Amino acid sequence: MHLRTDIILNWGRYEEHLDEAAFQWGQWERTLTASDQLLLEAAEAEEQLLARLDALVLGGERVAIRLLEPALASDEPERLSTAVFTLLGGDWSKSADAVLTLVENATPTALEAVRRALEVLEPQTLPAWLPSLLDKAPPLQALALSAMGTHLIAPPAPLARWVTAKETSVATAALQAATRLRTRIEWPLLKQAISSHEPQTRDAALIAALLSGHTETWRICRDMVVARHPGQTLPLLLLSLGAGPSGSTLLSPLADEPQSRADAVWALGFNGYVTAAETCLKYLDDDNVAPLAAEAFSAITGLVLAKPFVEDKAESEDEASDEGNGTAPTIHRPPGTGLPRPSTDDIRGWWAKNQKQFNPAVRYLRGQPWTPAAFLQGLWAEPMRRRHVLALEATLRSQGAFQLQTQAFTRRQFIGLTSLREAPPTLTSRPLAEGLFS
Known part of the structure; x- marks a missing residue:
């Protein structure tokens, strides 16, 4: 039947x-x-x-x-x-x-x-059939390189073959794969990619260059910021993460300019030094970036953004966000939605009372001195959107030995974080660009 x-x-x-x-x-x-x-x-x-x-x-x-x-x-x-x-x-x-x-x-x-x-x-x-796409049209090559890099599958030919591709999507995917696979790319190829007019290609090249040991990349980031190149979010973040106490000095001029203020304030929240926190305080009166400035200040000092330090209504993620198109979000864009409106006077009053507890020479995370252990704990405990930048710093500080895929399903992230807790990588505590900036 x-x-x-x-x-x-x-x-x-x-x-x-x-x-x-x-x-x-x-x-x-x-x-x-x-x-x-x-x-x-x-x-x-x-x-x-x-x-x-x-x-x-x-x-x-x-x-x-x-x-x-x-x-x-x-x-x-x-x-x-x-x-x-x-x-x-x-x-x-x-x-x-x-x-x-x-x-x-x-x-x-x-x-x-x-x-x-x-x-x-x-x-x-x-x-x-995934590797076979490498011999097809550029968009399919980019797809294959991206997926293979994500899953740590080395392509059959050296990645340098695609790093120099005219199609920027292919070059970007190849550079990102080089980072994931910890493949060293020679400086002339990276320098060419860094000069790309496509921000995604340039950003991928900056990260690959740092992991390939090319320290001159830090100065290039500084020059990009000074020259006000478009799409500065990642260069600003790298300087904030790597320049130590000098980071806020490098970023403050960008924070003073309305068109780059959100990028700069977002980046300052990862610097960790008193000077960065005080720079963020300046912008609590700017309605366009006040929630972002308060978030950055909180990330450094540990001030909990709850009553009386915030107003009643937070900006709605759904009303203000332009994400949600079914693809992975841009992880280094300065977000400004879903944050509570700060109570400016209360936050400044708190800082006046507590500032003396913070040493200007010490880097802080949530009000505690920055240590590798505290930093790695942040990958468990920080809000989701901040974890992407922390994961980038972990990659840089471990020279690529630890790369948490913060856009993967959390079940895969938990596996990586558990192994990290059981066998933590060696992370330098010094500024990544130590000695390069005065």
Whole structure:
């Protein structure tokens, strides 16, 4: 007797799983840059998404053919990422071919959604055709390099081959892969990439250059800031992280200029020195950056942003954010949403009473002297959107030995953090650019 599959499978239920998974995928992406979410809280929300994804995979090949493969035609990035993730995770005979057909004909937006799905897949479920994309059109090369770098898969040819690519997306992906794989790139190639007019390529080259041991990169960052190059968020962050007490001196002129103030204040929050905290205090009266300045001040001094130091209403993430398009957020952009409005007089009064407790020569994190142990604990305890920068600093301080993927599912992050706690890497406590700036 032949049983009807539409009776065996509750298709309405699986359609609900797909719809909810797509919605929760977007919600999950937003938690990665949330100002009010901690890692454990993000993990709880993530469990809802993973439950929907698991349900779709457990539906088997019939669900894949009837619901997931048609979803590959969706123009919604979240739905597309969901479909790619579940099709490849299910490891059904023709699903990988269906995804490949999509990839070979995809728009840039669709390719980004595919990239994001590949990034968070478990390594064993990556499609076998991934390396073959390196011989195809530049957008597909970029996709392959990005996914392979994320999963620590070395390409068959030296990365330098793609670092010099004319297509900036390919060069960017190759440079990011070099960072992940700890592949040293020669200075002439990096210098060429650093001069790119594409900020993403330049930023990837700056990080790869620092990990390749090219100390002149610090001076290039300073020169970029002094020259007011566009897209200065990462150079400002690097100077704030690396220049020690001199960081606030280098960044203060940018904070004085309205067009670069948000970038500079965001970066100052990672400097940790008294001079940076005092610079942030100056901008508590600027409605455009006041919440960001208070957050930065809090990150250094440990002042808890609760009553009486904040007003009643915080700016809404949903009202002010332009994220949530189903792709990974830009992790080094200065966020300004979801933060409470500071009570300026109360914060300044607190500082007047407590300033004497802080040594201008000491770096602080949440009011405690900066130590490698306290810093690594921040990867567990800091708000989600600040963790991206802390992870970058951990990568730089460990010379690439520890690289936490803060855009991965939290279950993978927990594995990395647990191993870090059990065998912490050697981290230098000195300023990364020590001796290069007076």
